[in-house]
Amino acid sequence: MGSIDQETNNKVSTESRRKVSEPPMYKVLIHNDDYTTMDFVVEILMVIFKKPQEDAIQVMLNVHREGVGICGVYPYEMAETKVESVHLLAGENDFPLKCTMEKE
Numbered sequence: 001m002g003s004i005d006q007e008t009n010n011k012v013s014t015e016s017r018r019k020v021s022e023p024p025m026y027k028v029l030i031h032n033d034d035y036t037t038m039d040f041v042v043e044i045l046m047v048i049f050k051k052p053q054e055d056a057i058q059v060m061l062n063v064h065r066e067g068v069g070i071c072g073v074y075p076y077e078m079a080e081t082k083v084e085s086v087h088l089l090a091g092e093n094d095f096p097l098k099c100t101m102e103k104e
Helices: 002-017 038-047 053-066 076-092
Strands: 025-031 068-075 098-103
Touching: 025 038, 025 053, 025 076, 038 053, 038 076, 053 068, 068 076, 076 098
Parallel strands: none
Antiparallel strands: 025 068, 025 098
8 A cells, every 4th residue: 555655756756846827817908999988998897807887998998999808808708709799799789899818
């Protein structure tokens, strides 16, 4: 039994030495257009990105002034899901809102 314990201890110590790298992160961006209302953008930011109203308004104003705003930074799958959710809600409300993601 001593050899089994020794093998188990070696396995654990080898695994604990491996460096775990963080997954790549992606910025989710909303782009300005001439049709989507500011109120709808604020709603998207609050519902999909869980932003408090004040933060959502600030991001929306940045989108309006700069042409694009960062909604958040997420792992790939989460960013992709948020982009799809924005497009789905925008389409259901007849807005052409563009949402993209880019590697940070």
